[in-house]
Amino acid sequence: MAFKIASSPHLSRRFQTSTLMQRVLLCALPGVAVQCYFFGWGTIIQLLLAICVALFCEASVLTLRKRPVLATLKDNSALLTALFIGIAVPPLAPWWLTFLGAIFAIIIVKHLYGGLGHNIFNPAMAAYVMLLISFPVQMTSWVAPSVIAGQPLDIFASLQMIFIGGSQLEISAYKMGFDGIAMATPLDTLKTDLAMGLTSTESLTKSIFSDGYGVGWFWVNMAYLAGGLAMIKMKLIRWHISTGLLGALYICASIGFILNPDTHAGPLFHLFSGATMLAAFFIATDPVTAATSVRGRLLFGALIGVLVYIIRTYGGYPDAYAFAILLANLCAPFIDHYMKPRTYGHRSRS
Amino acid sequence: MNGSNVDAADESVLDIAADAKPSAMSAYKEIAFQGLWKNNPGLVQLLGLCPLLAVTATLTNALGLGLATMLVLIFSNILVSLVKDYVPKEIRIPVFVMIIAALVTSVQLLINAYAYGLYLSLGIFLPLIVTNCVIIGRAEAFASRNSVAKSAFDGFMMGLGFLIVLAILGAGREILGQGTLFDGADLLLGDWAAGLTIHLWQFETSFLLAMLPPGAFIGMGFLIALKNVIDKKIADKQPQVTVQGQVKRARITKVS
Numbered sequence: 001m002a003f004k005i006a007s008s009p010h011l012s013r014r015f016q017t018s019t020l021m022q023r024v025l026l027c028a029l030p031g032v033a034v035q036c037y038f039f040g041w042g043t044i045i046q047l048l049l050a051i052c053v054a055l056f057c058e059a060s061v062l063t064l065r066k067r068p069v070l071a072t073l074k075d076n077s078a079l080l081t082a083l084f085i086g087i088a089v090p091p092l093a094p095w096w097l098t099f100l101g102a103i104f105a106i107i108i109v110k111h112l113y114g115g116l117g118h119n120i121f122n123p124a125m126a127a128y129v130m131l132l133i134s135f136p137v138q139m140t141s142w143v144a145p146s147v148i149a150g151q152p153l154d155i156f157a158s159l160q161m162i163f164i165g166g167s168q169l170e171i172s173a174y175k176m177g178f179d180g181i182a183m184a185t186p187l188d189t190l191k192t193d194l195a196m197g198l199t200s201t202e203s204l205t206k207s208i209f210s211d212g213y214g215v216g217w218f219w220v221n222m223a224y225l226a227g228g229l230a231m232i233k234m235k236l237i238r239w240h241i242s243t244g245l246l247g248a249l250y251i252c253a254s255i256g257f258i259l260n261p262d263t264h265a266g267p268l269f270h271l272f273s274g275a276t277m278l279a280a281f282f283i284a285t286d287p288v289t290a291a292t293s294v295r296g297r298l299l300f301g302a303l304i305g306v307l308v309y310i311i312r313t314y315g316g317y318p319d320a321y322a323f324a325i326l327l328a329n330l331c332a333p334f335i336d337h338y339m340k341p342r343t344y345g346h347r348s349r350s
Numbered sequence: 351m352n353g354s355n356v357d358a359a360d361e362s363v364l365d366i367a368a369d370a371k372p373s374a375m376s377a378y379k380e381i382a383f384q385g386l387w388k389n390n391p392g393l394v395q396l397l398g399l400c401p402l403l404a405v406t407a408t409l410t411n412a413l414g415l416g417l418a419t420m421l422v423l424i425f426s427n428i429l430v431s432l433v434k435d436y437v438p439k440e441i442r443i444p445v446f447v448m449i450i451a452a453l454v455t456s457v458q459l460l461i462n463a464y465a466y467g468l469y470l471s472l473g474i475f476l477p478l479i480v481t482n483c484v485i486i487g488r489a490e491a492f493a494s495r496n497s498v499a500k501s502a503f504d505g506f507m508m509g510l511g512f513l514i515v516l517a518i519l520g521a522g523r524e525i526l527g528q529g530t531l532f533d534g535a536d537l538l539l540g541d542w543a544a545g546l547t548i549h550l551w552q553f554e555t556s557f558l559l560a561m562l563p564p565g566a567f568i569g570m571g572f573l574i575a576l577k578n579v580i581d582k583k584i585a586d587k588q589p590q591v592t593v594q595g596q597v598k599r600a601r602i603t604k605v606s
Contacts, residue, residue, distance in 0.1 A: 130559055133558060133562065133564075134558040134559040134560075135555055135557075135558070136558075137555065138555070
């Protein structure tokens with residue numbers, strides 16, 4: 001009888017990549033559901049479109065590269081990338097935005113760098129940045145939450161809006177009496193108002209805000225927070241990156257708010273606006289592109305938090321996660337180099 | 351960076367020198383091959399990246415800058431080759447730079463006089479030709495040790511190689527970015543050329559990424575990748591030369 005000898009650590013439960021990705025997907029579902037509740041069918045349509053295009057691209061590139069197609073498709077990583085693209089583009093954006101984004105993410109950002117595990121940048125975020133700088137108008141007109149807009153668009157109207165174009169529909173929407181379907185996100189509104197000389201308290205009384213948060217966005221963020229905590233509980237991700245990110249953002253926002261409450265939004269507004277929770281738990285924690293040591297992860301998260309606050313407050317774009325994450329991705333190898341953990345039995349270098 | 355590039359160019363020149371002996375014709379063929387493909391300043395030496403990336407947003411701009419660079423390159427090679435025997439080795443670089451600067455100034459004045467629109471749209475990149483590493487690189491590596499005719503031909507071929515890369519990149523970015531070709535050709539050629547503009551398709555919105563510098567980097571990456579793929583295909587087609595060396599014994603144990 002042969003004894004199997006495995007190297008340490010002996011107590012480990014190994015996830016396959018596919019299982020891990022699948023569970024991350026499941027944890028993201030509550031957030032997606034809440035987003036659909038507030039912003040209508042558009043999210044689901046974009047999601048399905050992104051998934052189809054991403055899987056098709058992945059399959060064709062794998063065939064070109066003579067890699068096993070089905071086995072690699074089953075690792076669900078393309079699916080996850082597609083999910084993030086689908087929920088990041090505005091729900092009623094024209095179809096070619098999602099189409100281009102998915103192609104760019106899978107082919108250029110992922111496979112040209114060598115496929116899963118070799119990509120320097122987070123594919124979904126790189127695609128998002130590509131779309132944002134190429135088509136700023138389409139990428140920043142978000143849908144008004146259904147609570148404000150009155151009746152949400154039904155599925156056929158959403159399909160028509162995405163695949164044919166919205167001008168005709170928007171006119172009829174105006175005629176029907178509700179006030180347009182596209183509007184800026186709360187972060188964008190706040191930024192514009194501050195630029196126009198309003199104080200943040202004045203701006204927060206607008207109809208797009210309720211109780212000091214963006215309508216709908218608070219619950220979307222809560223759902224992603226819940227999903228993220230579940231992921232930490234299930235040990236799909238470690239807590240360091242998310243904590244570093246949220247902590248740094250909270251501290252920066254507090255300092256800004258204490259120094260000048262009229263022109264800065266409060267820390268909790270920053271934590272529960274835009275893509276904060278989604279990015280903190282689902283995107284920044286991407287195991288391929290993030291830092292890997294414990295201290296490195298904290299620093300990596302904190303770097304994103306600080307960058308997000310700076311870009312949100314002083315930059316030209318209302319939300320900043322994609323830029324911050326790409327910049328932090330660039331720094332990840334550098335962070336890892338200087339944050340090597342002490343090897344057991346050796347003294348630390350310093 | 352410059353130094354190493356010039357060194358790399360040096361080696362290629364030595365190669366040419368070695369190959370060039372059999373006949374004059376093959377020497378010129380080799381120069382053309384080096385300039386257009388094997389040692390292409392845009393794709394292989396990666397010299398002059400700054401104008402390459404900055405002005406290739408449209409085909410017209412790319413052609414304008416490519417032609418200007420080619421003109422400067424030909425004449426700088428001729429002049430450097432003419433004065434090479436009279437310039438002390440120690441001060442050759444300043445002399446070359448002054449020759450190039452004078453040429454660039456002339457070209458700039460010419461374009462200012464005859465193609466003012468292009469002059470405005472090329473902006474700072476026109477005078478910046480003087481810092482283009484292709485020109486000083488060829489002056490130092492080729493023109494300062496070859497005959498006038500060969501230097502002129504080398505300047506022409508290197509310039510043409512650079513121009514072709516600029517044109518391909520410019521055309522690709524213009525098609526992707528705004529769906530046209532030869533937009534603003536009247537700036538380069540005069541008013542009659544306004545009709546040359548080809549509208550391939552109409553966008554609702556322009557694809558900004560292709561027109562911004564990142565698009566140039568991505569496009570450049572694709573071009574280099576394409577060249578490498580073609581090179582690899584060619585190399586694969588070549589019959590494999592198998593070297594059968596003698597089998598040597600590393601260690602012989604004597605029994606007796």
